[in-house]
Amino acid sequence: MAERPEDLNLPNAVITRIIKEALPEGVNISKEARSAISRAASVFVLYATSCANNFAMKGKRKTLNASDVLSAMEEMEFQRFVTPLKEALEEGSRKVRRKLQSKRRRTKTKKQIQKSKTRAGMRTTTKMRKGWRKKNRMKRRTWTTEEDGETGALEGTALKRLCAAFSCWTEQSWAEEPKKMEVKTD
Known part of the structure; x- marks a missing residue:
């Protein structure tokens, strides 16, 4: 696990970007405030992970899945996060499916092109052979x-x-x- 407590903190660049997106433009935030928000976010993530791990262990699994995290949010009484998390999860799943389908289409197209080239080559070779035989x-x-x-x-x-x-x-x-x-x- 982590050797020092600082190892459990989230990256400062990510926290700063999230803070800037959440606050109106022109508002500055001090270094201490960013540090406090970073620690609070780290504690929240650790607590949510611990609760989700409990649900996974009840299901006799070692791997956390999305339903464990959503159940943990409800148990921690953060029901207002459940709906946005489900929507984000569905959107992410759709993106993954689209990427997979486009990759399959590309590989299928490549295979079809290779097959058609092979078939065309075979047809040409066969035609050439037939033509050669006919000429002879x-x-x-x-x-x-x-x-x-x-x-x-x-x-x-x-x-x-x-x-x-x-x-x-x-x-x-x-x-x-x-x-x-x-x-x-x-």
Whole structure:
């Protein structure tokens, strides 16, 4: 806990700001008055916390919650503070909910953007693949023989098979010389 009694005092800057907001403009307050108000506020906070702690212990809890503080205010006979405290609590809860919802929306939007980028990339890649396949299907490779000047067209795997057969055929030693073939791409 606190080692010195001064450690329990509220910060002077906060107390001074609250005093200035409460008093009309042009009114000055002495250092002793600020010190007295600071000590009184500290005692009030400690007493309210102690009463709220009693309500938490009755509920077999170690953590104070808002209902404990509101019950403590009623027990200390500060009923006029209960309504403003409830309103401030509701306003704070609304702000927290709004922040959480906006954060969820932002993350949801980011995820949707990432998904759409990924999907668009996948669509583009798929379209590119389909286009590439289509181009290859449409691309005809022609072959000609030097002897008779024959020309023909082969596509895809048929051309690959022909080339494989041709390479095997030329590697073998045949008695007669094979025909020369050229493979051209349109």
